[in-house]
Amino acid sequence: xxxxxxxxxxxxxxxxxxxxxxxxxxxxxxxxxxxxxxxxxxxxxxxxxxxxxxxxxxxxxxxxxxxxxxxxxxxxxxxxxxxxxxxxxxxxxxxxxxxxxxxxxxxxxxxxxxxxxxxxxxxxxxxxxxxxxxxxxxxxxxxxxxxxxxxxxxxxxxxxxxxxxxxxxxxxxxxxxxxxxxxxxxxxxxxxxxxxxxxxxxxxxxxxxxxxxxxxxxxxxxxxxxxxxxxxxxxxxxxxxxxxxxxxxxxxxxxxxxxxxxxxxxxxxxxxxxxxxxxxxxxxxxxxxxxxxxxxxxxxxxxxxxxxxxxxxxxxxxxxxxxxxxxxxxxxxxxxxxxxxxxxxxxxxxxxxxxxxxxxxxxxxxxxxxxxxxxxxxxxxxxxxxxxxxxxxxxxxxxxxxxxxxxxxxxx
Amino acid sequence: xxxxxxxxxxxxxxxxxxxxxxxxxxxxxxxxxxxxxxxxxxxxxxxxxxxxxxxxxxxxxxxxxxxxxxxxxxxxxxxxxxxxxxxxxxxxxxxx
Numbered sequence: 001x002x003x004x005x006x007x008x009x010x011x012x013x014x015x016x017x018x019x020x021x022x023x024x025x026x027x028x029x030x031x032x033x034x035x036x037x038x039x040x041x042x043x044x045x046x047x048x049x050x051x052x053x054x055x056x057x058x059x060x061x062x063x064x065x066x067x068x069x070x071x072x073x074x075x076x077x078x079x080x081x082x083x084x085x086x087x088x089x090x091x092x093x094x095x096x097x098x099x100x101x102x103x104x105x106x107x108x109x110x111x112x113x114x115x116x117x118x119x120x121x122x123x124x125x126x127x128x129x130x131x132x133x134x135x136x137x138x139x140x141x142x143x144x145x146x147x148x149x150x151x152x153x154x155x156x157x158x159x160x161x162x163x164x165x166x167x168x169x170x171x172x173x174x175x176x177x178x179x180x181x182x183x184x185x186x187x188x189x190x191x192x193x194x195x196x197x198x199x200x201x202x203x204x205x206x207x208x209x210x211x212x213x214x215x216x217x218x219x220x221x222x223x224x225x226x227x228x229x230x231x232x233x234x235x236x237x238x239x240x241x242x243x244x245x246x247x248x249x250x251x252x253x254x255x256x257x258x259x260x261x262x263x264x265x266x267x268x269x270x271x272x273x274x275x276x277x278x279x280x281x282x283x284x285x286x287x288x289x290x291x292x293x294x295x296x297x298x299x300x301x302x303x304x305x306x307x308x309x310x311x312x313x314x315x316x317x318x319x320x321x322x323x324x325x326x327x328x329x330x331x332x333x334x335x336x337x338x339x340x341x342x343x344x345x346x347x348x349x350x351x352x353x354x355x356x357x358x359x360x361x362x363x364x365x366x367x368x369x370x371x372x373x374x375x376x377x378x379x380x381x382x383x384x385x386x387x388x389x390x391x392x393x394x395x396x397x398x399x400x401x402x403x404x405x406x407x408x409x410x411x412x
Numbered sequence: 413x414x415x416x417x418x419x420x421x422x423x424x425x426x427x428x429x430x431x432x433x434x435x436x437x438x439x440x441x442x443x444x445x446x447x448x449x450x451x452x453x454x455x456x457x458x459x460x461x462x463x464x465x466x467x468x469x470x471x472x473x474x475x476x477x478x479x480x481x482x483x484x485x486x487x488x489x490x491x492x493x494x495x496x497x498x499x500x501x502x503x504x505x506x507x508x
Contacts, residue, residue, distance in 0.1 A: 001458075006507025013506070019432040025503075032453030032508050039454060043461030047470060054501060056436040071420045078415035092422050101420040129424025138420040169484030174508065221424040231507070308482050356451060360482045403484045 001046065003029035005231075009126075009172060012229045016127040023053035070118060071134050073103065087142075091225055094215055094240055098142035109137040112147035113154065121154055122161025125168035127223025131157045135221055136213075143213035148191055149206060151411050152269050156181055156214055159271040159407040166404045170273045171224040174231050175304065177401045178238035179218065180274040181211055182386060184257035185267035187411055188245035195245035197390025200277065200315075211241030236276050244388055250318035251387035252325035259331065260408045267411040272313060272384065273404035275304070278397040280314075287327030290320065291334075295341020297397055298376060301348040304402030305376040307357045309364055311405055312376050313384035313398040314338060320395050321387045336380040343373035437501060441471035446499035448487050449479040455505050462503070 002010040002024055014022035025046055028034070034042070052058060076083050083100040087093050099105065110117055110133065117134035124131050136153050145153070160167050160179060170177045183193055194204035202208065224230040232239075248255045248264075257268035280297045284290050298312065305312050316324070324334045346354055347370040358368040364378055377383050384398075384406060437443065445466050447459045459477055466472035476498060478491045487504075495502050 001503060001505040003507045010506055015426055017432070018426070018430070019434075021431070021433075023434065027458075030508055031455075031458075034454055036454075036457055039457045040461050043458055043465050044469070046458070047462055047465045050501075050503065051437070051439065051470065054434065054437045056438065059434070059436045071422070073418045074421055075416050075418055078417040083417065083419060090423075100417065101422060103418055103420070106420055124424070127424070127426060129426065131424065135422065135424055138422045142422060166485065168486075173484055216422065220422040223424070223426075308484075352453060356482075359451070359479065363481075401484075403482050 001025045001027060003027050003031040005029035008228050009231055012223065013126050013172065016125075016129075016223065021059075023050070023058070025049045025053060071132075071138055092220055093142070094212065094219065096212075096240075099144050101138045101141040105141045106134070106137050109141050109145070109147045109150055110134065112150040115154065121157045124157070124161060124218065124222030126172045126229045127221075129221040129223055131161070131217060131221045136217055139216040139220055140209075140213040143216055144205070144209040145213050146191075146206070146209075149210050149213070152181075152183060152187065152191070152210055153213055153217070155269045155409040155411045156210075156271055157217060159269060159409040160214075160218070162407045164405045165271060165273065165407045166401070167222070169403050170401055171218060171222055172229055172231055173401065174233045175275060175401055176232055176234055176236040176239070177273050177275055178236065178242040179214055180238070180272040180398070181214060181243040182256060182270040182272065183243070183245040183268070183411075184248065184255050184270070185262075185411070186265060187267035188248075193245040195247040195388055196250075199244040199247070199388050199390070200242070200396075207243045207245075208241050211243030214243075215239060215241060238274065238276060242274060246386055247318055247388045250321075252322050253331035253385075253387065256386060257408060262408075262410065268408050269411055270406055270408040272311075272398070272406045273401035274313070275399045275401055277315075278399070280395045280397055281393055283393055285323055287324060287329065290323060291337045291341050294395065294397075295338055298338075298342035299344035299348065300399060301344065301350070301353070303399050305399055306344050306374045307349065307353050308360050308402035309378055310376060310400040310402040311382050311384060312400050313386060315386045315388050315396040315398060317389040317392055317395050318387060319391065319393065331385060332380070335383045335385055338385075339375055339377070339380040339383050343375050346370055346372045346374050435500075439470065440466055440501060442473045443500035444474045444476060444498055445472050446476040446495040446502040447478070448491070448495070448502065448504035449477060450483045450505045451480055452483050452505060452508055458505075459503075
């Protein structure tokens with residue numbers, strides 16, 4: 001069953017699951033706003049519709065679907081404007097002009113990896129298109145990537161298709177969720193990535209085009225077209241590109257990939273289902289105060305992390321990472337202090353959200369009451385800390401989609 | 413004739429394989445109807461009423477209702493297996 005506003009998602013999703021004739025009963029949108037007494041009449045009508053949909057007379061005949069693993073070539077006028085007009089009409093771009101993915105450019109991109117162009121790195125939800133190395137390269141060309149970026153993107157696609165990332169939920173949700181790419185290891189400098197001033201903003205070719213390329217992969221291979229299978233109510237600008245490196249040189253702690261079991265000289269990419277950035281600006285240099293005000297800046301009674309048990313992140317600027325380290329806090333201890341300080345009284349939630357939290361967090365917390373102090377994530381270790389950015393007193397809180405866990409992959 | 417350029421199509425086709433079919437039902441008399449509550453507002457009420465309508469008006473023998481932990485996560489394997497083992501028809505929801 002789907003509401004009218006979600007019928008296109010339901011049908012496209014069914015097709016992506018090789019179940020194109022899945023019977024769909026439709027209810028009016030917004031279904032959740034219908035009063036209780038109106039549901040009964042709807043149920044009577046729905047039951048009739050469902051029985052008709054599953055009756056032998058309505059059943060379609062199934063057949064095989066053939067899907068080529070190799071990308072197809074199309075002939076267009078040899079003109080940048082004409083190519084962009086075609087791609088725009090086909091909805092193959094993110095709204096910005098693209099670099100035409102010619103055979104020569106894609107071949108040049110593919111020379112940056114030893115992997116077979118036909119190798120399938122993963123099936124990208126919600127359309128479950130096959131992300132071959134070649135298709136990733138095509139979208140990377142379109143985004144303006146240098147060939148040396150391709151191994152990062154291959155690892156990122158591998159990461160987002162890990163079930164624990166929950167790409168299906170992230171791609172099809174009404175929430176504003178972007179995939180944040182975090183690069184660690186020597187490759188970040190080799191590629192000229194920005195981990196310092198304005199690292200989450202504009203101006204760096206590698207950051208901008210890699211984040212953009214992943215978005216094109218999610219849209220073109222995963223078929224998450226805005227308004228169709230991408231059901232975001234608003235979206236947000238991070239969905240164009242959201243990519244940075246960790247400022248390992250200026251961090252007083254072990255970098256993210258080392259925290260996750262890799263050597264410092266290995267290269268890694270981490271993907272995060274991120275819902276925007278909240279600036280946390282304090283001039284205090286007192287550790288207890290900093291922890292308190294950061295912690296109090298995180299609770300969001302209408303956010304997903306506290307209702308569903310998410311995995312939010314704190315992006316500490318180097319100056320404030322140094323302040324915490326100078327106060328004797330290891331990275332693990334900083335996480336523990338922030339996790340404690342950011343607990344939120346369940347009573348801050350709206351009634352229906354509180355009820356959902358009691359259900360969704362029961363296995364983790366037991367009985368949740370109005371007096372329960374809800375942590376944003378299951379344990380201090382689950383709270384992400386990244387040291388990034390340049391000079392200044394600003395740190396950032398990055399809330400998560402909730403039902404997602406970040407995934408780190410080695411870049412090979 | 414003006415010059416032409418070959419460019420790659422960046423889209424991936426839908427997956428290979430046989431199209432999944434579903435078993436048809438002439439009616440639900442004596443059958444078991446399963447529901448997966450996606451936790452979205454009102455869906456629990458709709459399930460409650462549908463279950464009652466299927467039983468009282470259409471002769472369903474019984475109903476099974478499972479509630480997901482959250483809307484954006486899949487139902488667990490054990491739930492899916494139980495639905496497969498016990499139900500003739502399974503209904504779930506997507507969207508708001």
